[in-house]
Amino acid sequence: MATGRTHRPATRSRGIPEATVARLPLYLRALTALSERSVPTVSSEELAAAAGVNSAKLRKDFSYLGSYGTRGVGYDVEYLVYQISRELGLTQDWPVVIVGIGNLGAALANYGGFASRGFRVAALIDADPAMAGTPVAGIPVQHADELERIVSDNGVSIGVISTPAGAAQQVCDRLVAAGVTSILNFAPTVLSVPDGVDVRKVDLSIELQILAFHEQRKAGEDTSENAPDPAAPPVRSASAGRKGPDGDMPAVMPA
């Protein structure tokens, strides 16, 4: 999940459900692989397996785009690649800027998946003057002072933020003021943006925490639930009645 909070009905997208949109890139990746192997057609079953979803879902997804398959046969790979690309807006060129060229920013600059999907890294921006001029992934890093000019000169509408959390909101504000209307945020902070600006976020530690949750379940499957008594009891109730299910460290859960 990632869309920021541009409180919009969220389903304005010409009838295509968000859940479907989120899967289109997956299908596209699988189709591109097939295309490179010169496979002419695929069935929903095969493509679904390659994309990691089930076939009913895939067919339903495609039905929102139109009827691009052939009954009894399957889908024409090249044709579908084109249709999905067009639907996603990848048939046009999207200049993007990456702000914050630390380890992560450098990784993003080097990431091949961008260029091959219609995204062009128009500029790398960092606040550290010492980095100015240094090329990363063949692109010279420019100083943050140039941000507004760069965005405007290149007609950038998508910005990537990979700065430390503390700088993210400020960078975001400047990007938006300069004309950016879509932001991909890697900083572990909630960005607030005006209406009409989309934010998606990727938080590396969140994914790991979700895994830990499930991992924990596996460990103590049917035993009496969380027994592990680690350290540091919470407590420190600030006001009068904080009344947990029982005192401080519940060993049982309320139903």
Add this chain to the structure above:
Amino acid sequence: MATGRTHRPATRSRGIPEATVARLPLYLRALTALSERSVPTVSSEELAAAAGVNSAKLRKDFSYLGSYGTRGVGYDVEYLVYQISRELGLTQDWPVVIVGIGNLGAALANYGGFASRGFRVAALIDADPAMAGTPVAGIPVQHADELERIVSDNGVSIGVISTPAGAAQQVCDRLVAAGVTSILNFAPTVLSVPDGVDVRKVDLSIELQILAFHEQRKAGEDTSENAPDPAAPPVRSASAGRKGPDGDMPAVMPA
């Protein structure tokens, strides 16, 4: 969106919905920030704003964990931090290995959000012998030959894959064979794993593609739109024969 769930009704987690689990880290982050500022209590309204969700959703989410709030007052910050940490399994230590120490792997190794959440980078592994011994983020990189031993010696149950796509499945298989049961995959490929192993994926370019989709919609808001009406596909029915490296597809470029 990220999960690569193994076929399961998904309703295994002792009643806590997946959607709620995915938000717990968000709440935890916001609460940690409040805790650092020594704020004793928060209302659902305030916390929801800090986490970027709405308050009804937050209260509903917390209701799955138990009744940890105080009517008329709000939630005790420290107590909630503890309860959520425990629910997520972050009160225990999770050794993780990162396989593939390129730009991204290095960024992950340096990412502070791990250590502060109970995750400990037990080892960095790369297939390039030249990297062996070189420290990244203060941790020496070890050769891939050591993978099985490392996982086993450290009791690693969570693995992070940041290798190129081509190596991911193989690395995954080895991790799983060595005992890893949760995998965070950054490689742009679908991993297949046996039942009982969880995979979550993060694909940097997918997020960008979703943004492009919405960005494209903004461009043609009032102005006629592409007019892909629900029933009529854009043209060019896919008759047989379509193939060849790069064909004649774009005969109908819109916009």
Add this chain to the structure above:
DNA sequence: CGCTGTGAAAGACTTCACAGCA
């Protein structure tokens, strides 16, 4: 016959709105 496309049913998630407790 095989596979797509899709109504209809089931299920998951979100939002509403208010009872009830501190």
Add this chain to the structure above:
DNA sequence: TGCTGTGAAGTCTTTCACAGCG
């Protein structure tokens, strides 16, 4: 009084299952 906790309603998503076409 003020805010939590939660049934109930509403919305979105997935799955089923089969009609219909090549």
